[in-house]
Amino acid sequence: MDTYSPLKTPSLSQRNGSMTAVNLVLSVNGRDYRLTLDARVTLLDALREQLSLTGTKKGCDQGQCGACTVHVDGRRILSCLTLAASVEGKAITTIEGLADEGGLHPMQQAFMDHDAFQCGYCTPGQIMSAVACVTEGLAETDDDIREYMSGNLCRCAAYPNIVAAIKQARIDMQRGRS
């Protein structure tokens, strides 16, 4: 198990303000990390600042853009609206853990094939949402894809390419399952 202790000073006994330290174990991409964190730390900030898993992006920090989407126990959630301490013991998957080491998930391949991004900043969130949409059966029609992917903003506006990518990956994912 990896141990991270970001809180160095001041000592936890001299509490002032709203800080409460918590000890917890986060299970991310199949690995357990022991952390001591301010209880206010979001899952997003824990992933990025403590675990250096920076594929998950901060775009608004208030649940409006979808760039921070990760899977918790297979469901897509917004990591900016989730306190790290609330997901202890749950299986967290980020973009870095979506495929086997060195490989690509069919959705990642499809995003490349269809140029379904430009700047790439919203892309990890788009891909995590897209994978969940397919597994939840919410990507069966173009209209469904557009509707259920509308929580993930793309300011470069690659939307038509994102729809095309998800259609391709849906077929590949369904083949992979059968």
Added chain:
Amino acid sequence: MNVSARAEGGMIGRPTPRIDGRLKVTGAARYPSDVILEDTAYAFLVMSTIARGRIKEFDLTEAQAVDGVLDILTYENTKGKVRKSRYFMRGGYAASSVVPLESPKIWHDGQIVAMVVAETYEAAREAAYKVRVESSAREAAPGFDERRPQPRQTPHIFAGSEPQVGDAETAFQDSDVQIDAYYTTPTQHHNAIELYTTTCVWSGDQLTVHEPSQYVHGLKNGLAKQLGIKPEKVRAVSPFIGGAFGAKAALTSRTALVAIAAKRLNRPVKLVATRQQGFTVSTYRAETQHHIKLGADRSGRLMSLSHEGWEVSSRSDDYKVAGTETTALLYACPNVFTRVNIVHADRSTPGFMRSPAEVPYVFALESAMDELAAALSMDPVELRRINDTRVSPIDQKPFSSRSLRTCYDRAAEAFGWSKRNPVPGSMQDGEWLVGWGCATACYPTNVAPAEARVTLAPNGTARVQTAGHDLGTGAYTAIALTAAEFLGVSLESINVELGDSTLPPAPVAGGSNATASICNAVAQACEDIRDRLARAAVQSGGALRGADATSIRLSRGALVSADGRSEELKESLSRLGFGPIEGFSKYVPEVASLPIRIMGHTLLSRGLPVMTIGTSAGDHVQYAFGAEFVEVRVHERTREIRVPRLVGAFAAGRIVSPTTARSQLLGALIWGVASALHEETEIDERVTRYVNKDLADYMIPVNADIRDVEVILVPEEDHKVNALGIKGLGELGNVGTNAAIANAVYHATGRRIRDLPIRIEDLL
């Protein structure tokens, strides 16, 4: 050196997945805020809550008592630490003339008044909310008066930004058909999904700044100037940028403060401004007003064009986009009058936002053109055809190329325009009123000096280094394709390094100049390599002995002479005793004026803005053009407005990377939808404050807002713009789209909406 000797690699123009795609889909692309440094302290900004006045007093007691707080920067302890860097439109680097934390003076709501630094982000945030600022507020001016604007002449910033010819007023009075109307466009914010972040770390007297940037050399030099240190002591790093759209080009107030805090604490400091703070941390597109008068004869020929614009700027700076430079030369017209006015308000200084001048100004003109077509009972495409021109009506300089008519033909055909019933409200489909509209897109072809270094290794791989930027534009891919073409090697052999001020200087990624500027530089550096290899090869005892050196090409990993002899690249390099061979280029635009020829590279190395713009390209003017067609559906009862279909045909010279170019144009058309129907930053005029400062209340299109978007790349050859014949296109695609949609709304409903964005309530 000329890049006349073209390689035959067939790489330029080849559709290919973007070469940085894998990094982006796996989360491995390192954007500046993804650099996680040990022992980082976190910063959080405190912003002014008044728009005009003075800070009377800070009470930091509560804030300082928060555990983990390390430092609080205010003007009281930071005054004089940041030196003035001039405003970028006045030959400096800064996005505003206001020096950060210089004095108690408040220039606008959301001005940085303090920065808290703490052990953790959470502590910094808590303490920032506990900073008490007592201010005295004065009455502030939010922007335009509600009345029509009063002309208020200000000194010219750009010479020639108010083109005029003939006598527009007399010609207007004498015209058979007249259009006289006002149009407005709203305040808008870039809202890239990546926030405004800065991480600064000192190593001795050497500063590294990780900040998303469209101009790392500008950032480096500007920050050095503000900190009073030598430019070589600053390194700006930004290999990936999570969207910029103009907002990450000039130096904002935050950067120097983070650098100072990092110096004081002797540890890395990281700032991630919140989405709300981002509305005043960087710039925005200011609102504009337009008065257009068009006069035409009965056949539709324009006799008079008058375009007066009003723009909002800050109290401290004379920012303006002055888009009449473009609207004055879009169509043939013997009499043209233009004027641009600035209205100063108690706001932060506006700045470039994707197609700064053309988005608002062409909206006004292309709306008016549609009104003229309606008044003439003429097809709007026909009206554009009749008034097409090969020369600028202002000074009769020819366009280097102008494929507007071809674009209209191709887009109209793909759209099915011939099936349009011109009568407004005539094309109802069930409960939906259907409207079809069109408009012209155009953007100047700007080209800048650029430097590039190319290193070819004996194993046939090459490294391309230039401090350019890939904002999602596809720069990595376009540059790799160019190098592969000119070195005659595979795309996979090319490694491109961008976004680091230690690399050879490249221009700001703005004004759609980057592909043209940098690819020409890269081609020249490759030609430098070819030239030296070829000259050595013909003098050696190898297969190419005695061949004509100038005829030798690099192709498929070999040197090939015109008479058919060839030698493997590896063989040439090793036998000639070369290790890796380095080519270097300082590209000067072929169309550059004498001052840019002389001073261009000096200015570039200092990170200053230097560019040959499309209207000052010597004996001609250079623009890219497009034609855009849209279908709008307005619900009969709810007045909901949808845009199910967009078709754009664009001619922008040689297309280096069609895959990424298509994506840019696709995204641009959707930006046009946003401009027409969604985006508006709303101001509470009582307090001169933005009210919809987040992504829930600032409307941009989501996936469900967009259906069919078709991009047509119209082939165009233009040997005048630059050696490679490249025109920029990143900003072309969202010009005119807003007008096409407004025109389609008119066609659907008979209602002419002249104020953007068009919302349901406008159609009730």
